[in-house]
Amino acid sequence: MKANNVIVLAGQPNTGKSSIFNRLTGSNQHVGNWPGKTVEKKEGAFKFKGHLYQLVDLPGTYSLTANSAEEIITRDYIIKKHPDVLVVVVDASQLERTLYLAAETSMLPVKTIVALNMTDIAEREGRKICHEAMGKQMGVTVIPMVASKNIGFSELLEAIKKSVENHDPDERPIQQEFEGEVLARLNEVKGLIKGLVPSPFTEDWMALKLMEDDREVREIMRKRLGPDQCLHLDKIINNGLALLVADSRYKWIQKIIDASETKSHDTKSLLDKRNKFDKVATHPVWGIFVALGILFFAIVAAMSIGSLGLPFLKIVSLASDGARILLGPGPEWLSSMMADGLIVGVGIATALSFFLMGVFIVVGFLEDVGYLPRLAYVFDLFMHGIGLHGKSFMPFLMGFCCNISGVLGTRVVDSWRQRLITVLLIPIIPCYGIWAVVSFIGTIFLGVKTPMVVLALLITAALHLALTSFLLRRFIVKGESTGLIMELPPYHKPNFKTIWTYAWTNEKGYLKRGFSIIAMASFIVWFFSYFPEGKIETSFLASTGSFLNPIGNLMGCDWKLMAALIVSVMAKESALPAIAILYGTGQGLSSITGLASITSGGEHTHNELASILMQSISPESALAFLFALTFSIPCSATISVLYTETRSLKWTAGASAYYTLSSLVAGILAYQAALLIF
Amino acid sequence: MIPLTWLRAWEVGVVQDISGKPGFVSRISATGFSLNTEVKMIRNWKWGPLIIFLRDTQIALGRTEAGNIMVRKKSESK
Secondary structure, eight states, X not given: OOSEEEEEXXXXXXXXXXXXXXXXXXXXXXXXXXXXXXXXXXXXXXXXXXXXXXXXXXXXXXXXXXXXXXXXXXXXXXXXSOOSEEEEEEXXXXXXXXXXXXXXXXXXXXXXXXXXXXXXHHHHTTOEEOHHHHHHHXXXXXXXXXXXGTXXXXXXXXXXXXXXXXXXXXXXXOOOXXXXXXXXXXXXXXXXXXXXXXXXXXXXXXXXXXXXXXXXXXXXXXXXXXXXXXXXXXXXXXXXXXXXXXXXXXXXXHHHHHHHEEEOOOHHHHHHHHHHHHHHHTOTTHHHHHHHHHHHHHHHHHHHHHGGGHHHHHHHHHHHHHHHHHTTTSOHHHHHIIIIIIHHHHHHHHHHHHHXXXXXXXXXXXXXXXXXXXXXXXXXXXXXXXXXXXXXXXXXXXXXXXXXXXXXHGGGXXXXXXXXXXXXXXXXXXXXXXHHHHHHHHHHHTGGGHHHXXXXXXXXXXXXXXXXXXXXXXXXXXXXXXOOEEEEOOOOOOOHHHHHHHHHHHHHHIIIIIHHHHHHHHHXXXXXXXXXXXXXXXXXXXXXXXXXXXXXXXXXXXXXXXXXXXXXXXXXXXHHHHHHHHTTOSTTOOSTTHXXXXXXXXXXXXXXXXXXXXXXXXXXXXXXXXXXXXXXOOOHHHHHHHHHHHOXXXXXXXXXXXXXXXXXXHHHHHHHHHHHHO | OEEGGXXXXXXXXXXXXXXXXXXXXXXXXXXXXXXXXXXXXXXXXXXXXXXXXXXXXXXXXXXXXXXXXXXXXXXXXX
């Protein structure tokens, strides 16, 4: 026996697969990405009766046909990696549909156990299922469970152990039998591909997938079949065949249910039970009010959790001062590098981690209780305006707080194309850092007109979203657009352990990947704002600002504002300290530490800065600057997560270049318009 | 036969045909829609996606997608 057996978990979304994974592995888990894919890979290990088992959580997927990366990963893993045991998780309260994936695994060469989860909800809804009868019908072991209440785990572990130790070659995967036309066609296709199927695929499985017109399988087989055989295959496989295959699976599922359900429920009472809150939550008018109310509380909650990190900013500022004093006697660049570069970079990254934790906990909560899909439903119509569907709403909303959480939030979008488009659009959403600059600069230069400017920015953002989304869909991210097909799972009581695990694994992912990149990016900005002479006024940054003068002239921005625009790449709000330093009010601050002094430094700096700025910048230039800032290249932290989420330098660089251009265009247009209006 | 979008709230239909590209057919099959499936319309306002109840599950479905599903109206029940 192998010292380390591999167990895999598969199941449709919302079947409680993650709860089972989390309970089995506890903190002994690792989240990464599937090689070459942007799908999350969760692995862990657990011990049972002295044996160590490796547990792999396959992505949640409705079927095993090659429509998405999740589906391909799941089936490839089972076929090519030969796991010892496959545990298919099904939801007892939605048995008919969730058994579909189990039916799909029936042709795969792997020992299978079915975890019949959420039996408590099923019983509450009036249905009772005999797991023994169900197992007999399916030809495998079925374990009733309530994963959220820790029920059924020892039985599951025993079954896994038994299955691993049992060397009986006859021990089989789930057995689904076909009949009628499907069986006839299956045999016909099998005859056609006999001897041509590459290992490790099986003829049965390949034949069935060909009947379902599976993209990947079709391509594999077309290369091996002669032209006559291809023609023959086309004749056998027509459009309706996939429907017949699906139908035969549901018929088989119905047989299982008929044999194992000892008490049934009636649809009406079930709907009444499930529908109480939904009557309001999915109402086209009231649903929006409910959503806005819930979102308001969600944002307050996320902010309160995030604000726990605020005292940390003070510590950063103290540490920065401390480093300056401590390293004072040494070379100046060293103390500046520590105080203004490294400490500030790490400080920003840490403050962000608190903020993100708040967002993750709140999103985890909304997802766990089952509200998130309702939100997507209610706002679907709005998202249609920019060619996306409701699932992209939540990431956009999170983007208003912080673009990073918005980009990370796109993980709820299941189709890769739509997710990629959403990720690439997020930088258009003005984040809290931009609002800080807008309110500051706005009140100085534009006074009572500031709300109008905010409105203008929002309208421009909406138009920008529509235009960019159109360009992306039409010319760049080609492919079939998948419309909204989304399950609205029954509401659940929140399970805080699940929420915490969700938040913590996401946070860990950020700490591991994003943190170091953000800290490094801050360091790079420091480098360019310090060298060669140790002053921002004569730095590489300043020379770049001057170099951009011709463009700056078009948008009424002098080299200092252009340099501030470049600094804002570090963090949007760092444009403020940059302006302060460049216009000569931030005495003693050589670069970015000014951030803390302006955002928390009190009235003195504020007023001083205001009066100096009024003398050197015209309101038209200020307006142009705000537009250029809002629609500019995302901050370095967002660029980092753009990369970690798309896993592509091409998309990251492309988006950065596009938004640089968009910034300049927005700046120029705003300036020219302001010259006409003001 | 009528498209699924024609069913009003609380009307029940039986799926007769599903058309569209293979990707759509397989996705929609896996979420529960197949031949002879009984579906109940839960939400169908003049705009926005539909909510349909089938196989113990509520599914939100875009109007374009629902237009590819043909049903036979079964009965009206409240």
